[in-house]
Amino acid sequence: MDQSDLKAPMWQLSERARKLTSSAIREILKVTERPEVISFxxxxxxxxxxxxERMRAAAxxxxxxxxxxxxxxxxxxxxLPLREWIAKRYSVNGAQIRPTQVLITTGxxxxxxxxxxxxxxxDSAVLVETPTYLGALQSFSMYEPRYVQVPTDEHGLIPEALTPELTAGARLLYAQPNFQNPTGRRLPVERRRALAEFAKSAPFPVIEDDPYGALDYAGEPLPTMLSMAPDHIVHLGSFSKVLAPGLRVGYIIAPEELIFKLVQAKQATDLHTPSFTQRIVYEVIKDGFLDTHVPTIRELYRDQCAAMLAALERYMPEGVSWNRPEGGMFVWVNLPAQIDSMKLLEEAVAQNVAFVPGGPFFANEAQHNTLRLSFVTVPPAKIDEGVSRLGALIRAKI
Amino acid sequence: MDQSDLKAPMWQLSERARKLTSSAIREILKVTERPEVISFxxxxxxxxxxxxERMRAAAxxxxxxxxxxxxxxxxxxxxLPLREWIAKRYSVNGAQIRPTQVLITTGxxxxxxxxxxxxxxxDSAVLVETPTYLGALQSFSMYEPRYVQVPTDEHGLIPEALTPELTAGARLLYAQPNFQNPTGRRLPVERRRALAEFAKSAPFPVIEDDPYGALDYAGEPLPTMLSMAPDHIVHLGSFSKVLAPGLRVGYIIAPEELIFKLVQAKQATDLHTPSFTQRIVYEVIKDGFLDTHVPTIRELYRDQCAAMLAALERYMPEGVSWNRPEGGMFVWVNLPAQIDSMKLLEEAVAQNVAFVPGGPFFANEAQHNTLRLSFVTVPPAKIDEGVSRLGALIRAKI
Incomplete structure (x- = not known):
């Protein structure tokens, strides 16, 4: 919608609302709903x-x-039974999670x-990865923090970079250790240990956001930071990627004293997550369904990822690089420095291919020569076709 | 939970979170889950x-x-079909509501x-009724406003009280015109017109929160302020009282330019309300079900209200007064000035009767000799019994 069309009086907005602007990317991506567009x-x-069918029976x-x-x-x-199930699920590797540490959230x-x-x-500092999850930036920005980007490499966040200078005044550190959105990176176990140790003495929590943890293609998940420092990590989980996102059921695992405050905040926010959808989730998973269901998702996504990587290998010119995800839904592509992926998107959409430019995933200084490709919903033949078109567009710019 | 039991480190909280405290009333009312307690x-x-059964078929x-x-x-x-249904429902009395003016919310x-x-x-000013809905105070307080109480009488908010002095710097005026929680009052049509006129020239919106509007016992609803000033009123509705609250489906009707900002805020808050529960609501109501269903709720609540009013008449000593609701779920009771309803609650709970003290419904200076009685879930014989015990406790204090 173009705001200039609006006739009603514009009332005075909060500072946070005034900062909200329409996203240029969102406008461009609206066309991707056309069936002829191959959308990554x-x-x-x-x-x-x-x-x-299982949900239908449960409902x-x-x-x-x-x-x-x-x-x-x-x-x-x-x-409560769902909170108990989650607490038990996370009581592994010596960690004991109590149901009172679990809060169910609306996604x-x-x-x-x-x-x-x-x-x-x-103006309080929030530490984030470089790049980080765009949805987290949107949420936190409502509370007007100052972002501090923590340096990363191809394995993710670099724990040694968390110096007293960098972390001064921080209220939280936000990270996605498993198959991060947007990069698809997985944080190695040694770095998890280092970060868990850091959390034990930090005056703020490390937020371990883990929507994709179950989707490791080899079925060999790395231990969570929660299991390493259960009193110092705030762990976020979700049923969106292992059951279905349309139910909007997620959860927070945290020390009880933080849960106590989060519950009060949630009461003021939506009273509670729908009783009905919570019960559907519990009914579907209570007998161990995820143990047989999740491997089928892993297998599908692994094959889809392989198709994407093969296509990138086939069509991308020299000077373009990407990672090889061990799980999850995303590949991160680095283009030659002179190519702005935002402009590339406009050209790609004209040729019926879409992706998300990397810029918005950076809290501060952005690397505009990056982009995110999602591969889970496009059939392999279309992946090949779409990457072929993208490759040609990029080749023409080098 | 007693916070002194907590062992984990307490991280630095936001200013708004530090203000959140455990509610004494909530602690007392926990006992009301015992089956022997008659809870109003x-x-x-x-x-x-x-x-x-209808929801089961829809699901x-x-x-x-x-x-x-x-x-x-x-x-x-x-x-979209649900937004279209709502827009059509509210396009009455000459008002034209577009689907683009409707945002579905999680309750x-x-x-x-x-x-x-x-x-x-x-520190921006928020105008509220005296008393007002506690849940609204909880929500708004997260954004740290300064509350200004608008004077009321037995008919609700007094439009003439909205002087330039009182309303200076306000960001919104919040009101429940129909069977207000907690007082059960309904704002007369002349005051609605006055308030709608006020809204037309005010530099801030009037929020018309209307969860109980359909529950008028005579089936003769008063026109909404939205219908009187569709470009200047923000109307909130809900399916919680006419279908079921556990689905958490509500809505906002507002000028598109505010909806535009609210959508961005909602995206950062929970992405969207569950797709499944929205579709259930639409499936259940799309063929006119509410037109036959709502009258059965009205009838039930009217009879329950009559039982409550009869019991109050029977057992309350002189010096106690209450209103006679024309709809909704609540009666508001004024006790003699020397009786603090918070202390009364402790004694009542000891005798297995519960209610909500009036104090927390006031944004600023509270009238502690007030209380709210809900009558919809207690069978009439139990209403009689419960009010009898309350009456005896009050009589002993006069």
Whole structure:
């Protein structure tokens, strides 16, 4: 919508709302809904992985046997059996997680909003990876922090870079150790240990956001930082990538004293996550369903990733580099320094191919010669075709 | 939970989070979950009114026919057919509401949070009724406003009290014109007109929060302020009281330029309201179901209200007064000035009766000799019994 069309009076907005602007990328990407566009832009999981029939049976069972509870207001903390299931799931490698450490959220995005609400003040420092998850920047920005980018390399965040100078005044450090959005990088176990050790003495929490952790192609997950320092890590999880995002069920695992504040903030924010969707999730997973279901998602995404990597190998000219993800949904591409991926997007969309430019994933100084490719919803033949077009566009600029 | 039990490090919190404290009332009311307690405290609708079988059929139909869409990420604005239904529903009395003016929220509570996010800055003035809805105070307080109480009488907000002095610097005026929580008052049509006129020249929006509007016992709803000044009123609605609260589906109707900002704020807050629950609501209501369903709720609540009023008449000593609601879920009771309803609650709970003291519903100076009674979930015989015990406790204090 063009704001100049608007006739109603514009009331005085909050400072945070005045900073919100329409995203140029979003406008360009609107065309990607056309069926002829090969879109590597979406962050959507593949609907082929949604266990719809199982959810249908669960919904039916719940509305038959416990409609009054499933349709009534319920506790802000979330559905207790689901919290217990999550606590048990995370009580591994010697860590003991109590159900009172678990808060159910309306998707993982709400977890980010609540953390911002409870921890971030205007101009307080928030440490983020370089680049970092755009949705986290959007959430935290509502609370007007000052971002500090933590240096990274091809393995992710560099723990040694967390010097007292860099971290002074920080309210939190935000990281996605598994198959990060946008880079697809996985943080090695030694760095996890270093970061967990850092968290033990830091005067602020390390936020371990982990929506993609279950999606490692080899089925060999690395230990979470939560398991290494359960009293000092705030862990965010989600059922969006292992069941379905449309239910909007995520969770926060944190020390009880932070949960206590987060619950109050959540009460003011949406009272509670829908009782019905929480019960559907629990009903679907309670008998170990994820243990057989998640491997089928891993397998699909691994094959899709292989198709993307093969196509990049085939069509990208020299001077273009990318990583080889061990899991997740994204590949990160570095173009020659002179190519601005925002301009490239305009040309690509004209040729019915789409991706997300890398710039918006940087909190401060952006590397505009980067882009994110998502490969999970496009059939392999289309991946080949789409990357071929992209490769030709890039080649013409070198 | 007692915070002194906590062992984990307490990290530095945001200013807004530091102000959050455990509610004494909440602690006392925890005991009301015991089955022997007659509780007039809850604000829950009666589960007898939930159309569970209809929702079961809707959930089944949706997960059979359109699982990929119902379980996938979806637009932040909400499910378009539902937005169209709402726009049409409110296009009455000459007002034309467009679907682009409708944003679906995760319950009406989220509408309050988003409005606070977009309009309220620290120390900016927020105008509220005296008393006002506690949940609105909780939402807005996250954005640290300065509250200004607008004088009221037994009919609700007094429009003439909105002088330039009182309203200077305000970012919004928040009101519940229909069967207000906590007082049960309904704003007369002349005052609605006066307030709508006020809104037309005010430099800030009037927020018309209307969760209870459909619940007028006579089935003769008063026109909304939205219909009187569609470009200057922000209207909040909810399916919680006419279908079921556990789905968490509410909505905001506002000028497009405010919706534009609210959508961006919502994207940062929870991306979107669950696709599945939005579709269930639409599936249940699309064929006119509410037109036959809502009258059954009205009838039930009218009878429950009559039982409460009869019991108050029977058992309350002289010096106690209350209103006679024409709809909704609450009666507001004024005690003799020397009785503090907070202390009364402790004694009442010891006798297995509960209510909500009036104090927390006041933004600033509170009238502590007030209390809110909810009558919709307690059977009439128990209403009689509970009010009898309350009456005896009060009589002993006069």
């Amino acid at each position: 832009a979406g962050g959507l999981p593949s609907p082929a992985t949604f266990p719809a 039916d069972r719940i509305l038959r046997d416990e409609p009054a509870a499933a349709l009534q207001y319920s506790a802000t903390e979330g559905f 993982s995005q709400q977890a980010l909003d609540l953390i911002g609400k409870v921890l971030v003040c205007p | 405290a809850g604000g829950l609708p009666s589960p007898a009114t939930f159309p569970a 089944d139909r949706i997960l059979r026919d359109e699982p990929a869409a119902a379980l996938q990420y979806s637009a932040t604005e909400g499910f 009406s509570q989220q509408a309050l949070d988003l409005i606070g996010k977009v309009l309220v800055c620290p």
